[in-house]
Amino acid sequence: MFKFRTDFNCCKTVNCENFGVVKSEDYIPQSRRLGYLSIECKLCGSNCPWINNELVNGIVKEKLDFQFARKLTHCPKCHQYFFFSERTDSKLHGFTSAGTQRKKCCACRTIYTVQNYKNIEALKLVLASIIANKEIRESIKASGLSARLYYFYLDKLSSIFANFSRLHEEEVMERSYLAMHTEGRVIKLDHKRGMYSLITSEVDSGYILLNSNNLTRQSVVDYYIYDESENTIITSNESDNLENVLTNRYQQNMSRNHFEQLLVGELKPVTKCNLIYPDKLAYIHFQLLNAFSRKADKYDHYIEHESTLRSGALMAAYEDIKKSNADVYFFVPFLNSREKLQGKKIGWWKDRWFSNELGAICPITCKLTDSADIKLHHSDSIDLFYTYIDQHMNKGINSINVIDQLSEIHRVIFNYCDLKNNTTRAITLGVAPQVYTPESLLQDALKMIMS
Ligand SMILES: [Zn+2]
Ligand SMILES: [Zn+2]
Structure with a gap:
């Protein structure tokens, strides 16, 4: 592990x-x-x-269990997580009295049952209601299921989609080079509820690898519960001068109480969970990204120009930065700047900024002489995903379980079904052979998990 x-x-x-x-x-x-x-x-x-280490470590474990647990395939004892624990082989081991296939783990000899979904129709009904994006009560009614069964199958659907995508991702993440891009967004729900999310994409495909939010089921002392109305998100001004844009961003950063104090405006709490501050989420999110980076020989991480993300990214990649296997950069999108920055020192920390036709880049862990070959062609993918979530996630939700389950289902649908330039991000990443509809995706996912 x-x-x-x-x-x-x-x-x-x-x-x-x-x-x-x-x-x-x-x-x-x-x-x-x-x-x-x-x-x-x-x-x-x-x-x-x-930083309260205990708080961060506890929520890393909670998010790991949701995002990467192998709930449906392989040995449940020695092979608990995608990416983080090594895959073990198993052998067929007869059937249960109900006729379901059993398997025996070759490493720890645990006997377990292969998942078998008898009520596939219920899964299809829940999926259809998610695509229709109705109020949850209407969705339940339209599905014809009882509320208890609706939530039961929603949870199953989320696990099926998550396991399907993680199994495929695992196959392509052992590679010589990986580039990731991370930005934060506020997702607003009804009644001023909402959450702060960090979203990471793979740069060459725009595939969304991880979407985590600042909601936790853990009990948190009041001091660490997010309860603010101020907004200190750094925004780019409308200037047509790139250097002005960057200078302005540093000024906004300096007007905070301290440089990592990222506040995202008023967020009323969702029931039965707590909101944590965005800076804590940053440490958690980047730790989880080790899933994708740890087997790459070399990786680069492009992050939003935000001190909070800088610290999280540096701590997660620390060992690899020391070995010169990883680098972290700030990236600020800015199309076709008339001036070209070539290592200009900007801001309080005198960071060196470079630019190309897509935006401004600041190396945090290395020296750069030119940024012409750094091309983040799919850097708009995070924006597109955020817009997708904003349009497809019902705003009336008031449950952390449903928020997490829908977020994960939509991440997978966005990657495997949403078309960009006539293809999907999953095809470009190399994890799908074809364009899927949500229905055909469910069909293939079930086939994979039940085999
Ligand atoms: Zn085992
Ligand atoms: Zn020092």
């Missing part, structure tokens, strides 16, 4: 000797020198906001 990083309180200045090092003698833990709780590195003078 893969080991996640568990301590995030360290220096995050890339060229400092203490970068990523935990428990250095140069640190003043829980310093209040700048008016917020931080870890001060005396060597470089940085004050990174103090």
Whole structure:
């Protein structure tokens, strides 16, 4: 089983000797020198906001269980997670009294039953109601199922789609090179409810790899529960001058209480769960992205120009950055800039910015001499997915389970069914042989899981 990083309180200045090092003698833990709780590195003078490791680690586990658990295929004992635990072989092992195939794990000898769905019609009805995007109560009525059965099959459908996509993703993620792109979005629901989501795509295909939100089922002390009305999201102004746009973004960052204090406006809570602050989600989301990066020989991560995401991305890729196998960059989309930035120092940290016809790029972990060959052609994929979710997710939802299940179902439908330039992102990534409709996707997913 893969080991996640568990301590995030360290220096995050890339060229400092203490970068990523935990428990250095140069640190003043829980310093209040700048008016917020931080870890001060005396060597470089940085004050990174103090992180509650326990909170982050607990929610990493919760999100791992939802996003990557192998609920439907392979040995449930020694092969719990996609990507993070190694696949083990199994042999056919007779049938249950009900006639369902059993298998025996070759590694731990556990005997388990292959999933068998008898009521495929119910799954189809639930899928149809999701595509129709009606109020949940109307959906239940239209499906003809009882509420209890509707939620039961919604959960099953989400697992089936998730397992289908993760099984295929696993096959293509062992590769020599991977580039990912991550941005955050606020998803608004009725009655001022909503959530902050981090969305990551694979750059060459625009395939959405991971979509996680700041909702948690865990009990969280009040101090860590998101309850704000202020909005400190950094936005690009309308200027036609790229340098002005970037300078303005740094100014917005400096007007915060501290540089990682990302607030996203008022979000009323969804029932039976808690909202956490976006900066915590960043650490969690990037840890989970190790699923995709850990088997790539080399990877690059392009992230939104946001200090909070910077810290999360650096901590998740730390080991690989040290080995020069990974690099992290800021990316700000800006089409066809008239001026060309070639390493211009901008902002408080004097970051060096480069530009090409698609936008501005700032290397965080490496030196860059030119950015002409960095092409994020599908960088609009996150926007397209966000718009898709916004249009297809019913705004009346008030349940973390339903939000998570629908988010995952829509991620898979968007990747496998939504057409761009006459093809799907799943085909471009190499995980699908054909364009799917949601119905044919369900059919193939069931075939795969029940075999
Ligand atoms: Zn330092
Ligand atoms: Zn096993």
